[in-house]
Amino acid sequence: xxxxxxxxxxxxxxxxxxxxxxxxxxxxxxxxxxxxxxxxxxxxxxxxxxxxxxxxxxxxxxxxxxxxxxxxxxxxxxxxxxxxxxxxxxxxxxxxxxxxxxxxxxxxx
Numbered sequence: 597x598x599x600x601x602x603x604x605x606x607x608x609x610x611x612x613x614x615x616x617x618x619x620x621x622x623x624x625x626x627x628x629x630x631x632x633x634x635x636x637x638x639x640x641x642x643x644x645x646x647x648x649x650x651x652x653x654x655x656x657x658x659x660x661x662x663x664x665x666x667x668x669x670x671x672x673x674x675x676x677x678x679x680x681x682x683x684x685x686x687x688x689x690x691x692x693x694x695x696x697x698x699x700x701x702x703x704x705x
Contacts, residue, residue: 625669628661635661 635658642651 621668622672625665625672628665628668632658632661632665 635654639651639654639658642648642654
């Protein structure tokens with residue numbers, strides 16, 4: 597009877613630990629961020645040299661790394677599409693503010 601209870605408790609312990617959310621390894625997050633920086637430089641180099649296949653393959657690899665980083669480290673890095681949308685919105689608001697300032701001051705600024 598004791599053996600059955602101990603085995604049941606161990607089974608539950610293993611089941612709950614396997615289903616638990618694992619904290620992201622910060623080292624992996626940093627390594628992926630550095631890889632993305634290196635690949636961004638490679639894309640620029642490929643564009644300068646006119647090698648479209650190299651640039652395309654590197655961009656695909658960057659997309660895979662970005663997805664992995666979003667999955668591993670959602671709290672450390674903004675999500676790709678959401679970050680781009682926020683940057684576009686910030687640019688739009690900046691331009692709208694400049695236009696409004698120009699209109700309200702009759703072109704003085």
